[in-house]
Amino acid sequence: MNPEAYDIPARFKRLNDDAAEDHIGPFFYCPTESGAEAAFRPGAHNVNGLGTVHGGVLMTFIDYTLCVAAVCRTGLPCVTVSLNSEFVGPGAEGALLLGLGEVTRMTRSLVFTRGEIRSGDDVLLTASAVVKLIRQ
Secondary structure, eight states, X not given: XXXXXXXXXXXXXXXXXXXXHHHHOOOEEEEOSSEEEEEEOOOGGGBOTTSBBOHHHHHHHHXXXXXXXXXXXXXXXXXXXEEEEXXXXXXXXXXXXXXXXXXXXXXXXXXXXXXXXXXXXXXXEEEEEEEEEOOO
């Protein structure tokens, strides 16, 4: 999947094949110094009965954002242990949503993250998560 096909800036790329994320999104990411930035352009299948982006879709996107921040900082895959989120505002179909994720603390097996989803200057959701690193 090419980010330009979804009108996502070219600096973003896919993390890997994930059928659920591709079905809901697709989502794309770009590493940052403190974690990662993620991008997503919601379609008609992502909105609720009110015509705004469904809260479950926003939670899936922030989960992706915070996990990819951990992956970018550690180079290791991870799974979510806990995710706390606060809904701040509605998202619109077709708008470019940016997820900003940063790593705040790391141990040998856990990564603590925080972030937000924005649409332009508007914050839609804030969140924090703990993810477990998968060492193979």
